[in-house]
Amino acid sequence: MPTSAPSRPVAPAGLNHLVINVRDMAETHRFWTEMLGFTQVGEYRPRPDAGPARKMQFYSADHDGKLSHHDIAFMEVPGLPAPAADGTLVSAIGHIAIALPDREAWLRQLAYLQAHGVKFERRVEHGMxxxxxxxxxxxxxxxxxxxxxxxxxxxxxxxxxNHYVALPTEGEGALQDNADNVPVFA
Ligand SMILES: [Fe+2]
Incomplete structure (x- = not known):
């Protein structure tokens, strides 16, 4: 018997992966592996009969010591516009959010990025x-x-x-946050 159509859409379990267009695969690969700690798990190898294809590479985060097939992938599109001088990029993507396992790991990663000269644009204590x-x-x-x-x-x-507390982005102050997370709406 075919499955009958439910009266409401089936709620998804979550977002699975994201594919973003990039200008240069090599520099993108370096940043996402060497700065952000992703692992490359594969690349797209176009079949000879598939016609012209863009270069794609696939990356996994750490899932309790295991890899996924991909959390994020990059497709090289060399003609993409570069960001403006002030760093803003006109793109359909607002931002890509990546979770660290816990506060301690987050603070360590901030120290790593700061030590490697990655500019902190903003730091925010949101409510969640x-x-x-x-x-x-x-x-x-x-x-x-x-x-x-x-x-x-x-x-x-x-x-x-809507809870928003801006935190310092430079110096030692950029490596700290407030650990007592009292609900602001209690
Ligand atoms: Fe966000």
Whole structure:
């Protein structure tokens, strides 16, 4: 028997992966592996009969010590516009958010990025995450975050989304945040 159509759409389990267009695969690869810690898991090898194809490479985050088939992939499109002088990029992508496993890992990664001269654009205590915003070589904004405990934000997601405390982006102050996550809407 064929499956009958439900009356409502089936809610998805989450986002699975993202493919972004990049100007230069080599510099994109370097940043996403050497700065952000992703692992390349594959590349697209066009079949001879498939016609002209763009270069694609696939990357995994760490999933409890295991790799995924891909969390993010890059497609090389050499004619893409470069970011403007002030760093802004006109793109359909607002930002790409990447989760660190916990606060301690997040703080270590911030120290690593700062030590390697990656510019911190913004740091924000949201009501549901603490987040650092940087840019990749293509100009895409990347948000590195750790999630606050569910109890902090689930009582009022709207308030959590609108909670915004800007944190320092330079010097030692850029490597600290506030660890007592009292719900701001309690
Ligand atoms: Fe975000």
């Amino acid at each position: 995450t603490h987040s650092l915003y940087i840019r990749d070589p293509n100009g895409y904004t990347v948000e590195l975050l750790y999630e606050l405990p569910r109890a902090v934000w689930e009582g009022d997601i709207q308030a959590a989304l």
